[in-house]
Amino acid sequence: MPYEGRAAVLNEAGRDVELEDITLEDPGPGEVLVKMVASGVCHTDLHVKNMNGMGMAFPILLGHEGAGIIEAVGEGVTNLKPGDPVVIAYRAPCEQCPACLRGDPRRCWVALRPKQRIRRKRDGALLSQVLRCGTFSTHTVVHSKAAIKMPAEMPLDKACLIACGVITGVGAALNTAPIFAGANVAVFGCGGVGISVIQGAKLAHAKRIIAVDLSERKLEWAKNFGATDVVNASQGDPVARVREIADGVGVDFAYEAVGIPKTIEQSIASLAYAGTAVHIGLPEDEQHVNLNFGNMDTGVYWNKATIKVCHCGDALPSNDFPLLAQLYLQGQLKLDEMVTATTTLDKVNEAFHAMEGGDVLRSVILF
Incomplete structure (x- = not known):
């Protein structure tokens, strides 16, 4: 009928x-x-x-x-x-x-x-x-x-x-580029997806979780969800600040949840040697990113950077959705x-x- x-x-x-x-x-x-x-x-x-x-x-x-x-x-x-x-x-x-x-x-x-x-x-x-x-x-x-x-x-x-938002962020941290315990992590963009990345990093027992945004309100949200440090990108060079907080060498994982060239470039430049940057934010048509390959400190080649793209947290819904529900019911999410x-x-x-x-x-x- x-x-x-x-x-x-x-x-x-x-x-x-x-x-x-x-x-x-x-x-x-x-x-x-x-x-x-x-x-x-x-x-x-x-x-x-x-x-x-x-x-x-x-x-x-x-x-x-x-x-x-x-x-x-x-x-x-x-x-x-x-x-x-x-x-x-x-x-x-x-x-x-x-x-x-x-x-x-x-x-x-x-x-x-x-x-x-x-x-x-x-x-x-x-x-x-x-x-x-x-x-x-x-x-x-x-x-x-x-x-x-x-x-x-x-x-x-x-x-x-x-x-969508939660599995995309948590999945980015646990599936797309799994964070190892004790890692330094940066999250660029602290809306719903970025906040979920922070929750995933916390679940993975990251040592430092550095939240980066232009909004003080969103940075306050980030702290409430598990960020150990916050960086207001409107106040100086966020890349330099992230690298400074992360033992002076950069982060092991950087997750970009905005979808604009500038934040993608910043996330990659924030990496430590052999670090991984994950692009999550939905880009607009005809957007291009400029990457430095040759800089001895932050260039993609010498820094041995890995760049990944995350779609929906690389989820397997039949497995991941019930898991996230259980984490919520246990008070962990x-x-x-x-x-x-x-x-x-x-x-x-x-x-x-x-x-x-x-x-x-x-x-x-x-x-």
Whole structure:
């Protein structure tokens, strides 16, 4: 039977998000229908809005950091049943690409996706779902392997954060470039993802966790989540300051969670010999980075630097999401403190404006 609901939709390039009535088909083979409980408001959705859809066909159903309850399952789904609480993953491994076939699903090239089954009610137009999710909606349809079951005691208004920002940051520190105990770490950019990197570094028992940002408010947040030192990048040379704090030689790991050339360059220049820089922040089209290879102290060649890119914390959601939920329930992962505002579906535009102003760590839409 068809379902009906409401959703925050980006109908055209350059427009604000609009609330629309939607219709949803029954989930098909291998798919599930999820009744949403909560969805985080992530920078990626803001990028989709500001970058005219980022290549997706309009109209676009925004949202990809969601948690909810299974309402219906499609043919062949045996891992879930109606009533199960789930977090929606946007990178469920496809099991068919070269990475999956060689036994490395964390490097999957092509995530599993549902068939388009959500339409704008007023004209029947099919909605593109951001990152195959579409969680700014009362209901959505996703692949069953992208719906990760949560413990019954896990609050879904906190669990939704695991879906993107938290797993991206924690996963960068534990999966993409695993931090060794006693390491010196720098984190450039202390929004939701950067704060999650800090939490991952703390879980990995880093010796120093140096937070770098332009905002004193974000640096204060960073200290509350585990940063041992903070550097305000507007007050002098942040690279020199980071290297000074890190025993005068630089950090073993630098994580860049902003996505602009300057911070990428700074993160690499902050490395100690044989250190690793991880780029996480989403760049804009046509951005270029200038790297010095020959400097004896900080050049990429002589400093034997490694540069990596992190997508979604190189997560294996079926393993990592339940682990993060358990860490939260054990008091080792802070999620409650990451929610600086709650809102409703009809106030998505206001949530985006608050994010642009740096006024929130995470806003969460409650349904």
